[in-house]
Amino acid sequence: MASRPPLLVNLTAxxxxxxxxxxxLHVLLVERGNEPYRGLPALPGGFLREGExxxxxxxxxxxxxxxxxxxxxxxxxxxxxxxxRDPRPVRVITTAFLAIAPDLPWPTAGSDASAAHWTPVDxxxxxxxxxxxxxILRDALEQARTxxxxxxxxxxxxxxxxxxxxxxxxxxxxxxxxxDRANFHRKVTQAEGFVEKTGEKRPSGAGRxxxxxxxxxxxxxxPPMTRPVSTR
Amino acid sequence: MASRPPLLVNLTAxxxxxxxxxxxLHVLLVERGNEPYRGLPALPGGFLREGExxxxxxxxxxxxxxxxxxxxxxxxxxxxxxxxRDPRPVRVITTAFLAIAPDLPWPTAGSDASAAHWTPVDxxxxxxxxxxxxxILRDALEQARTxxxxxxxxxxxxxxxxxxxxxxxxxxxxxxxxxDRANFHRKVTQAEGFVEKTGEKRPSGAGRxxxxxxxxxxxxxxPPMTRPVSTR
DNA sequence: TCAATAGTGTCTGTGAGACACTATATC
DNA sequence: GATATAGTGTCTCACAGACACTATTGA
Numbered sequence: 329m330a331s332r333p334p335l336l337v338n339l340t341a342x343x344x345x346x347x348x349x350x351x352x353l354h355v356l357l358v359e360r361g362n363e364p365y366r367g368l369p370a371l372p373g374g375f376l377r378e379g380e381x382x383x384x385x386x387x388x389x390x391x392x393x394x395x396x397x398x399x400x401x402x403x404x405x406x407x408x409x410x411x412x413r414d415p416r417p418v419r420v421i422t423t424a425f426l427a428i429a430p431d432l433p434w435p436t437a438g439s440d441a442s443a444a445h446w447t448p449v450d451x452x453x454x455x456x457x458x459x460x461x462x463x464i465l466r467d468a469l470e471q472a473r474t475x476x477x478x479x480x481x482x483x484x485x486x487x488x489x490x491x492x493x494x495x496x497x498x499x500x501x502x503x504x505x506x507x508d509r510a511n512f513h514r515k516v517t518q519a520e521g522f523v524e525k526t527g528e529k530r531p532s533g534a535g536r537x538x539x540x541x542x543x544x545x546x547x548x549x550x551p552p553m554t555r556p557v558s559t560r
Numbered sequence: 561m562a563s564r565p566p567l568l569v570n571l572t573a574x575x576x577x578x579x580x581x582x583x584x585l586h587v588l589l590v591e592r593g594n595e596p597y598r599g600l601p602a603l604p605g606g607f608l609r610e611g612e613x614x615x616x617x618x619x620x621x622x623x624x625x626x627x628x629x630x631x632x633x634x635x636x637x638x639x640x641x642x643x644x645r646d647p648r649p650v651r652v653i654t655t656a657f658l659a660i661a662p663d664l665p666w667p668t669a670g671s672d673a674s675a676a677h678w679t680p681v682d683x684x685x686x687x688x689x690x691x692x693x694x695x696i697l698r699d700a701l702e703q704a705r706t707x708x709x710x711x712x713x714x715x716x717x718x719x720x721x722x723x724x725x726x727x728x729x730x731x732x733x734x735x736x737x738x739x740d741r742a743n744f745h746r747k748v749t750q751a752e753g754f755v756e757k758t759g760e761k762r763p764s765g766a767g768r769x770x771x772x773x774x775x776x777x778x779x780x781x782x783p784p785m786t787r788p789v790s791t792r
Numbered sequence: 793t794c795a796a797t798a799g800t801g802t803c804t805g806t807g808a809g810a811c812a813c814t815a816t817a818t819c
Numbered sequence: 820g821a822t823a824t825a826g827t828g829t830c831t832c833a834c835a836g837a838c839a840c841t842a843t844t845g846a
Contacts, residue, residue, distance in 0.1 A: 332609075334570040409608070443817060508835090510839095531844070533796080612838080740808090740811090769819050
């Protein structure tokens with residue numbers, strides 16, 4: 329049989345960048361400046377360039393959008409390739425990555441030109457997004473919730489020095505569910521390599537000052553943090 | 561700034577198809593008939609076609625290679641896009657999928673023309689494979705081991721009716737580690753929706769005949785099956 | 793002193809791991 | 820009977836969940 333030439337496509341990396349502001353999980357959305365879907369909110373992303381791996385594309389976009397270093401946590405969420413997901417003549421297939429940013433004072437909520445907004449995830453999930461970005465966002469959110477169980481990435485949401493209470497706020501914001509204060513404290517401090525004391529304390533307005541911690545060496549959390557049934 | 565046109569690439573789906581033969585985990589490898597890497601063992605795969613999602617590409621290749629229906633379990637392992645991973649002029653980026661096939665009598669170990677071989681995974685991991693298929697295989701193996709903990713996919717390795725002992729053989733083959741017979745039996749039969757009795761028994765040569773089960777409705781296994789530390 | 797927040801003690805239930813025991817088949 | 824395989828009982832330890840308690844600060 330005559331072999332047809334392989335189909336040529338464009339490849340993009342789209343980013344689901346999460347952070348926590350005011351104890352709520354937010355995701356970075358940009359307003360599309362071009363067709364298709366001009367004016368609609370979308371996930372930031374961009375095309376693969378020559379000499380780049382798709383992870384490098386994702387990191388480059390991440391740096392452009394957040395202005396942060398490229399040492400942030402990135403994990404693959406999925407490949408989205410349904411025919412017709414992008415109306416342009418050449419097929420555009422995207423690889424979605426999940427990124428986690430600490431809750432820092434943001435220059436302009438993204439240094440990129442186009443209007444970037446930190447949007448509460450529940451609003452973003454309910455909104456109508458460009459392309460299949462709604463589906464991507466839901467998949468990434470579920471993956472983030474699962475990752476919090478099995479890994480120590482929650483510290484990536486925090487500043488270099490943080491309190492156990494702040495770390496607990498991360499879990500509560502991502503899971504959207506309260507977590508027992510006492511049990512969480514023990515779990516986190518006893519898990520080897522999750523957090524380590526800095527030796528400092530920080531006054532917490534009123535009340536006993538909290539001990540400060542920094543991230544430990546471990547990346548996997550074994551045994552995992554159990555996730556409330558109602559969040560699954 | 562002048563925007564350059566997006567890079568055009570070829571996209572492939574490569575398959576890591578696992579099965580169990582003689583209580584050992586095997587993977588399907590094909591011998592490459594064309595350049596590059598002609599003659600070297602490689603994972604089966606193929607190019608994305610027009611009107612197809614990449615999952616459909618993977619299912620099509622899976623059906624071609626195994627002759628089995630397209631209801632087999634498929635899960636995304638990763639995207640492999642390093643520049644230079646394929647020496648051809650147009651960049652070839654692959655999405656790797658993990659598939660699980662039951663241990664059935666195979667027509668010719670794959671109906672495809674090219675020489676397809678069921679290879680024990682430890683041999684395949686040690687061998688030199690085409691492209692970055694060695695890395696893909698290692699990633700897929702680790703993912704399969706993890707999936708066995710958290711899901712009920714182990715039943716996909718089995719015939720429609722199976723014994724608890726056969727299911728345990730799956731875990732031992734994939735993990736490469738013995739699993740306690742008694743505790744496994746309780747875990748599997750008490751986990752809701754993992755397996756259900758058919759009502760039949762099957763004589764097992766000598767000894768008490770074993771009760772037959774079929775797969776249940778559940779896909780996630782909660783709480784998970786704990787994996788021996790030495791396999792992590 | 794009280795209010796507020798941080799951190800500990802302790803009891804209970806679930807389930808994993810280890811391993812002895814019972815059940816049912818072939819020879 | 821002996822042997823082989825399937826399945827159960829049971830003890831111990833680790834740990835999650837619930838929640839009462841103590842500790843340390845500011846007002």
